[in-house]
Amino acid sequence: MSLENDLLCAFECHDAAAICAALQAGQSPVALIEGQTPIMCLIEMYLRSAKFAECVRTMLEAGAVIPDPVLKAILLDDAQSLRREMKKPGFKLERKFDLRCTFTPLRGATALHICAEYNSVRCATALLKAGANVNARAAVDADGLGGHTPIFHTVNANRNYSRPMMELLAKAGAKLDVRLRGLVWGGGFEWETVLFDVTLLSYTQCGLLRQFQRTEADIYSNLGYLYRKLHSRPAPIRNVPNRYLST
Secondary structure, three states, rough: HHHHHHHHHHOOOOHHHHHHHHHOOOOOOOOOOEEEHOOOHHHHOOOOOOOOOHHHHHHHOOOOOOHHHHHHHHHHHHHHHHHHHHHOOOOOOOEEEEOOOOOOOEEEEEEEHHHHOOOOOOHHHHHHOOOOOOOOOOOOOOOOOOOOOOHHHHHOOHHOOOOHHHHHHHHHOOOOOOOOEEEEOOOOOOOOEEEEOOOOHHHHHHHHOOHOOOOOHHHHHHHHHHHHHHHOOOOOOOOOOHHHOOO
């Protein structure tokens, strides 16, 4: 395998030691890979885990650059750095970002949307304390798809990694009855899927679709939590796991 492939494989499994090994062997931390900087390849990779920030830090220490200090702070979940940025003249809580995202789109997204996608709980707490809108809407495309709030990023996350963010946002007043014309999941990737007439609960259930590759237990746990918050009673969940599918 090439050093470039070694680096991408290390990104794929959030292996900071393997990233270091590829870089020490001569792989550039800044040379473009299929038109993108290596650190953007890492950011766009589909795994979500507690090792992500360490991998980002490893790349930065090797010379990679995230030009936007706010985005850098969020991806590292560095609340102290984020608070310093928020004190600077001209900082806007509802400033919009555009990132290519493996799952729920980050087009016209706020800092809180990014926190939700990457489970940056410390930064999200700092943003909410500063007055960030927990129900801010992302961009809507030419077909009227999008307009989702930050909590949409948490309900069917890879490995259910954003469950802490889901609960934080729900407790902070996130609306649980938002309805969208539709949403494009995994836009630009092989698993791109257009979903129509989307609510938060229906989007949670989309985690059961084969291309989402989520576990039934996680999805129904999230559904149960959100349903109880929305309706003040337990969700009428039956036949889980589905007995028919096990025969």
